[in-house]
Amino acid sequence: MEMRPWRWRRAQQIAPAVDENLFDDEFQRKLDTLALVSRRVLGGRLRAERRTRKSGGGVEFADHREYQPGDDFRSLDWNVYQRFERLLVRLYEEEEDLAIYFVLDTSASMGLAPRKLRYAKRVCAALAYVGLANLDRVSIVTTTSRVTSRMQETRGKARIFKVFRFLAAASAGGPTDLADALRTFVASSKRRGMAVLISDLYDPAGFERGINVLRYNKFEPLVVHVVDPDDVRPSQVGDVVVIDCETGLEREVTVTPKVLSRLASAHRQYLDEIQRFCAGHQVPYVVANVTVPFDELVLRVFRRGGFLR
Secondary structure (H helix, E strand, O other): OOOOOEEEOOOOOOOOOOOOOOOOHHHHHHHHHHHHHHHHHHOOHHHHHOEEEEEEOOOEEEEEEEOOOOOOHHHEOHHHHHHHOOOEEEEEEEEOOOEEEEEEEOOHHHHOOHHHHHHHHHHHHHHHHHHHHOOOEEEEEEEOOOEEEEEEEEEOHHHHHHHHHHHHHOOOOOOOOHHHHHHHHHHOOOOOOEEEEEEOOOOOOOHHHHHHHHHHOOOEEEEEEEEOHHHHOOOOOEEEEEEEOOOOOEEEEEEOHHHHHHHHHHHHHHHHHHHHHHHHOOOOEEEEEOOOOHHHHHHHHHHHOOOOO
16 A cells, blocks of 8 residues: 655645754753663663674673684683583674664655654654663664765764754655665665664655665664654645645545545555554564654653664
8 A cells, every 4th residue: 555645735834944942951851861761671681682793702602613723722611621522712792882773754745744854853863862872873864765864873972962963954855765765875884783764654665665675684673653643634625736745746636524534544554554564574663643742752662672672
């Protein structure tokens, strides 16, 4: 099923580029609370669950390998030698901070109503702050049918103001093609990690293609699906012209209660389709309804277990 980002003529405008109150003092106070909650959720699991598969000089035993000339004798497992008379070297897992990439959809449909992109930016900033506070390496890219801008990898919660500046400057515009944009993203991201896709998923080519690009390239996707109830509750009735906000395609429609009922039904089916796809491929999925306070949404992400690893 395909859902298109239509707008009703004169009903809505694309979101402005800059919102001075986007990350105000109240927002920043809530970030500190979310960071504290995240640390409680992680607790003692942080060290155990954030290790790479690399073998190196860490402290947790990973495996054995045969001794080779030049190996440090201190790494030999003498217990194994006493039992089996084999010289084996102990290998240890090497700890490494997590790489978190935020992929923010800034196509025209995200700016269809001002609150949609604004909400997505706030959720992105909140999750980025939690990652920075937990000493992860955070990067953000904005996408339409391509990667439009990129904030380079950063670390440490003091860098949240860099995140604020980057997100505040992001504006909506252009068509959606998640697959093409994410192919560019994965090609330019040498280090694999978690990829948090924040999008309304109005992709004419199909939302599945973009998510699969992440899956097939060994990223761990987490989908934050931005949903605005106003997308399926137009204010006009009667004979109207609807416009595809990304292609400019126009269509004359007579809006009746029956048409509105069919639109709402199609939208529910679309949401169910996305949820089934993500569940079937073990991709953490969260509906980000713009009417829900952003901090409650972030806590919901925590409870789903898709972000705190």
